[in-house]
Amino acid sequence: MTDQTHNRLNLSAGLLSCAVALSLVVAKLWAFGQTGSLAIAATLADSAMDLMMSLGALAAIAYAAKPADDDHNFGHTSAEDLAALAQSLIILISSGVIAFAALWRLWQGDAALPRNEVSGIAIVVFSIVLTLGLVIWQRRVAARTDNPVVKADSLHYLGDLIPNVGAILALWASSALGLAQVDSIVALGAALLLAVGALRIGKGAWDALMDRQADPAMIAGIAAIARDFDGVRGFHDLKTRRAGSRVFVNLHIELDGDQSLDKAHAIGAALRRAILRAYPRADVLIHKDPVGVQKHPDDPQA
Structure with a gap:
């Protein structure tokens, strides 16, 4: 797959994510006005955060797709991590506001029953169907491009189905059983899920910005390729770091010192192609x- 096709698929997933999130915000805003349900408010806040995240992810995907230049020799993919870190902080604040409102209602003990439950349930069902369609497309794109931003966005939207189902339960319980407090309890659960997701996203972005190494399975895979590669007598100083959708790999290989420079270059270039495949x-x-070279005492990092 060419870089142009790769970027086009990722951008299509980002644009669709923004369109779906905007549609859900409008629909749930209307549903909240109709029902006054805190559970609907929680899903509305979640969708609003989704819209912000999707816009940030789209901007990050577009910016990260820019090639390396004189000012950014290693490309622009760290923009994805910066966007993810900012989004996680916003989600944490939102979950805190929802949790506070739900606890306040529970403490007061006089929560009002939601209104127009049927309309609210219809909107939530609509949001579930729309979200499932988005997740299916995102997973198709991620399977082809292996973009971590699209993968993370897909997992986040898949996780949104839980508070949406909870909102349906809260509306049904208030309508059929008159249990107003269920609405606040579901909102608390949704706030907790939001917080957990935000911390997970934030940790991943923070690790990347702090140059944490790549996934251990990837490191082991690169080591296996180098270890068994024809002409390579050994390797050391395998170092990795992540930046958005890119993983930067530094590797020292040990070769026969008596062979020509052309032969040594050919082995190194072939190994690089194997790792990239x-x-x-x-x-x-x-x-x-x-093979057997000793580090110079005046250059311990050589």
């Missing part, structure tokens, strides 16, 4: 050392 979104830099 296994991990297409990697950026690989390979340094070649003669």
Whole structure:
């Protein structure tokens, strides 16, 4: 797949995500006005956060797609991590507001029953169907591009189905059983799910910005490729770091010091191609050392 096709698919997922989130915000805003349900308010806040996240993700995908330039030699993919970190903070604040409102109602003990439950349930069912359609497309795109932003967005929308189902339960319980407090309890659960998701997104973005190494399975896979590669006598100093959808790989390989420079270069270039075939979104830099070379005492990082 060419970079142009890769970027076009990712942008299509980002644009569809924004369109769905905007539609859900409008629909749930109307439903909240009709019902006054805190559970609906929780899903409305979640959809509003989804819209902000989707817009941020779209901007990050578009910016990260820019090629490396004189000012950004390693590309622009860290924009994805910055956007994700900002989004996680906004979601945490939103979950705190929802939880406070729900606890206040429970403490007061005089929560009003939601109104027009049928209209509210219809809107929530509509949002579930729309969200499922988005998730299906996002997963198709992620399967082809392996973009972590699209994957994370897909998982987040899939997680949104839980508070939506909870909102239906709250509306039904208030209508059929007159249990107004169920609305606040469901809102608390939705706020907790929002907070957990925000912390997970924030941790991933923070790890990337702090140059945390790549997934251990990927590191083991690269090591296996280098270990068994023809002409490579050994390797060391395998280092990785993540930046958005890119993984940067530095690797020292040990080669026969008596062979020609052309032969050594060919082995290193072939190994780089093998690693890229296994991990297409990697950026690989390979340094070649003669077998048995000792580090110079004045250059311990060599």
